[in-house]
Amino acid sequence: MNKTLLVAKWEFLEKVKSKAFVISLFLTPLLLILFSVAPTLLITAEEDETKVIGILDFTNEYFDQIIPSIESIKLKNNIPAYITQNLFVRGLSKDSMIILADKKALDKKVEGYLLIENKDSLIISYRSKSVGSFKLISDLEKVVNDINIKKTLLSKNVDLSIVELIKNRIEINPVKIKQPGEEGDSEFLSTFFSSMIFILLLMTMVIYSGQMLVRSLLEEKSNRLIEILVSSCTPNELLFGKIMGLSLLGIAQILAWILIGIAAVGTTLVSYSSFENLPTILLYFLIGYLFYTSLFVGIGSIVSTEQEAQQITSYLSIILVLPVVFLLSAMQNPDSTFVNILSYIPFTLPTVMMIKANLLELSLLEHLVAISIMFISTLIVVFLSGKIFRIGILSYGKMPSLKELISWLKE
Amino acid sequence: MLEVKNLTKHYGEIKAVENLSFTVYPGKIFGLLGPNGAGKSTTIKSIINVIKPTEGQILFDGKPINYQYLNRIGYLPEERGLYKKSKVIDVICYLASLKNIPKDEIITRANLWLEKLGIADLKNRRVEELSKGNQQKIQFICSVIHNPDLLILDEPFSGFDPINQQEIKNFILDFLDEGKSIILSTHQMDTAEKLCSEILLLNKGKSVLQGSLQEIKKNFGGNHIRVSLIGDTNFLDSLDEVISYEVYSNFIEIHLANNISPSNFLKKLVEKTSIEHFLIIEPTLHKIFIDTIKNEKSK
Numbered sequence: 001m002n003k004t005l006l007v008a009k010w011e012f013l014e015k016v017k018s019k020a021f022v023i024s025l026f027l028t029p030l031l032l033i034l035f036s037v038a039p040t041l042l043i044t045a046e047e048d049e050t051k052v053i054g055i056l057d058f059t060n061e062y063f064d065q066i067i068p069s070i071e072s073i074k075l076k077n078n079i080p081a082y083i084t085q086n087l088f089v090r091g092l093s094k095d096s097m098i099i100l101a102d103k104k105a106l107d108k109k110v111e112g113y114l115l116i117e118n119k120d121s122l123i124i125s126y127r128s129k130s131v132g133s134f135k136l137i138s139d140l141e142k143v144v145n146d147i148n149i150k151k152t153l154l155s156k157n158v159d160l161s162i163v164e165l166i167k168n169r170i171e172i173n174p175v176k177i178k179q180p181g182e183e184g185d186s187e188f189l190s191t192f193f194s195s196m197i198f199i200l201l202l203m204t205m206v207i208y209s210g211q212m213l214v215r216s217l218l219e220e221k222s223n224r225l226i227e228i229l230v231s232s233c234t235p236n237e238l239l240f241g242k243i244m245g246l247s248l249l250g251i252a253q254i255l256a257w258i259l260i261g262i263a264a265v266g267t268t269l270v271s272y273s274s275f276e277n278l279p280t281i282l283l284y285f286l287i288g289y290l291f292y293t294s295l296f297v298g299i300g301s302i303v304s305t306e307q308e309a310q311q312i313t314s315y316l317s318i319i320l321v322l323p324v325v326f327l328l329s330a331m332q333n334p335d336s337t338f339v340n341i342l343s344y345i346p347f348t349l350p351t352v353m354m355i356k357a358n359l360l361e362l363s364l365l366e367h368l369v370a371i372s373i374m375f376i377s378t379l380i381v382v383f384l385s386g387k388i389f390r391i392g393i394l395s396y397g398k399m400p401s402l403k404e405l406i407s408w409l410k411e
Numbered sequence: 412m413l414e415v416k417n418l419t420k421h422y423g424e425i426k427a428v429e430n431l432s433f434t435v436y437p438g439k440i441f442g443l444l445g446p447n448g449a450g451k452s453t454t455i456k457s458i459i460n461v462i463k464p465t466e467g468q469i470l471f472d473g474k475p476i477n478y479q480y481l482n483r484i485g486y487l488p489e490e491r492g493l494y495k496k497s498k499v500i501d502v503i504c505y506l507a508s509l510k511n512i513p514k515d516e517i518i519t520r521a522n523l524w525l526e527k528l529g530i531a532d533l534k535n536r537r538v539e540e541l542s543k544g545n546q547q548k549i550q551f552i553c554s555v556i557h558n559p560d561l562l563i564l565d566e567p568f569s570g571f572d573p574i575n576q577q578e579i580k581n582f583i584l585d586f587l588d589e590g591k592s593i594i595l596s597t598h599q600m601d602t603a604e605k606l607c608s609e610i611l612l613l614n615k616g617k618s619v620l621q622g623s624l625q626e627i628k629k630n631f632g633g634n635h636i637r638v639s640l641i642g643d644t645n646f647l648d649s650l651d652e653v654i655s656y657e658v659y660s661n662f663i664e665i666h667l668a669n670n671i672s673p674s675n676f677l678k679k680l681v682e683k684t685s686i687e688h689f690l691i692i693e694p695t696l697h698k699i700f701i702d703t704i705k706n707e708k709s710k
Contacts, residue, residue: 003509006505007509010505014494014496014497014501018496219494219495222492223490223491223492224488224489224490224491224492225492225493225494227456227459227461227486227488228486228488228506228553228554229506229509230459230460230461231459231460231461231481231486232481232506232510234478394456394462
């Protein structure tokens, strides 16, 4: 058998058999779900406790209407979400009423209170010990706005029945066009999740297998096994064998995760429809994985101690995490110039394309360009890595300086 | 037959090896000796095709070394270690497969060697579970399982107890009988003296002593004696006849100047002290090594 294949087979089998791999296989998806899905579940989860909301209305115009509106909001189990309490005290000055109300809020006698005053225009604030709850604020905003619209229209002598009609809000339903006449999935949340999950998977996998690779290279270097290896095959055979073995490992891991995913899909938030771009996303996933693995093999070969290995892997991990910084902006505006530029840079391309593929309908040409960029840059990285690898695996002691590295590349 | 011609290797400014030439004949052990940092491992790495020489040629059976040649060499590095987490048999099979041994033959050979070294029962254990000595045995197997024509052994006996050392030595002698070429790099001068027929002493990248062991001993010159005497030995410093001497716990070895006959020196010694034991000896390789390197340093 070709020696490259022998190396690949060894790298793959030894790592698949390792305990660390088996653990990560199950632990990674679990952690991902925990970190990506759980917080959103908590945010969107409904409260199940009635809250007391204070009202301090110096205009005296809203109080009567706000109370029934707020108290009509119900929780899931049909109990009122809020009850109100009037904090207006006759005979006190405005400032002392506010101080008194603040005190109540701080003592948690009320969850918070609405302060309604009329300076030049109407100013409404919600004062509370904690202002964290999105749901509460949006509930209150809706109530106040509805009342305000109604009041304004009535003052212009609009008929009450018309006012009620206007109050019914129209919501816009976003639809992604696939083909003329054909609709795609438009659920932002699930799109977000399926991109997010793959990007996080790519990151964890690259960082994880990169570390594994650097560590195993370190082992081979420190006990001079590397000398036995390169006295049996060429450094290039070793390099390609390692890249191939790790790529196989990556594919095996994805396949395993897909199986786990299929088994678990009924129980999670993510629907099948958000995985319709799976083949495209997987393609970019693999391309990105191959690119980063080639990078790790070259740079990983220069370390000779555990500390250096950690240093190097953390630097590389930063490069990897970088695209995630742009993730949200790419999500919100997948067709902006900035995101388009990122989709031509090999370091960010796989991540960005995974997002774009999910949010936009990309043409075949766009895919071909992206794939060509990755193909060429991976070839360049493999070539450069090979040069560093050949010398790096035989140098012990100090890590080479940048100057030395450049001289290696020239050799 | 391995021929090294004018081997030179520079690492930037550093001249690791300069203009080295030697031949390793089949059926002979070639000793590659020298202090730490003399250039031994650079020489070895050039021979195993791991580094490219700056200048010079390495020929095996008359042809420049190439890819096929890799399958015919066996190498035992000085620093030992194998894939710790892997199974013994797996490691042996992997390294053997890289030497192009047919798949069906690997297991047979591996079992044979494990049997020979008395560790057949350990083949399914992880390497890290084995004692240091047994790990070394595995590594030895890995360097010989493909039946190489050229065997390069770097400190092959370090870490072995005397019984295992003897065992390994016997295997090495068997290889000699089969007409293989062997390069032995070691700091143990007594081992080199017993096994090597040719030696090359390196210092600072250059050959300082080279040739057959017998010739080297003959050319080293002077007379060497071993004496046991009672009392203080400091008076030896004042004797003109003594070039150098070395004190061991039970005796002293003295290197006499060329024109001094041992019997005349004995007469002189008897006048100064009482002698328990007196013996004329050949210079040991150890002695030659130390004197040569010291001379080089004083130059």
